[in-house]
Amino acid sequence: MFDILKTNINGVYILKPKVFKDNRGFFMESWNKKDFFNIGIKKDFVQDNHVQSKKGVLRGLHFQTKHKQGKLIRCINGKIYDISVDLRKNSKTFGKYFSVLLSDKNKNMLYIPEEFAHGYLVLSDKTEILYKTTDYYYPEYESGIIWNDKTLNINWNLDKYKIKKSELILSSKDQKLPDFNEYLKIY
């Protein structure tokens, strides 16, 4: 059982699971095929990912050019500031981004359809996220856009979260991602 919040980007949803608390702790359904189908999320998930990161890690912005992946993301320990960028050519929000705080406290879940670049800034140590994808990992089709692209102009809220740019931890791959204008030339 979920409350569904539509967002300013068509097809991107925040799902708030119903949390059953008692003197033992809590129970919640984190995914239910029927409920998702009724929302309009009809593609099956085929892979589950579990990622742990230190505070200050920034992963992304990533997407697969073929075998594009829809994602259902949730944070089970700590918190992340999650960013997804609409790359659907015919979308009226093409190039626009959606941001949301996902944490073990708010238990919010984010669903993004295929053709979105995805990334997140990690706001606390030993943060763990779980996310399902609607297609498999194909490293040969991995691509991305640099996190601080001037055209996308994403506000990562570094000041708000008191994370210095010099403290950010990115993979060497992510440090070399192309910018949005290069992306526009290729795809």
Ligand SMILES: Cc1cn([C@H]2C[C@H](O)[C@@H](COP(=O)(O)OP(=O)(O)O[C@H]3O[C@H](C)C(=O)[C@H](O)[C@H]3O)O2)c(=O)[nH]c1=O
């Ligand atoms: C994504 C992925 C990675 N891997 C292996 C490949 C590397 O040896 C290792 C770390 O991969 P990577 O550095 O690409 O992990 P992230 O930077 O977290 O990548 C993810 O970051 C952003 C936020 C995403 O939304 C994507 O799901 C994904 O691109 O895990 C796998 O075995 N399977 C996978 O599905």
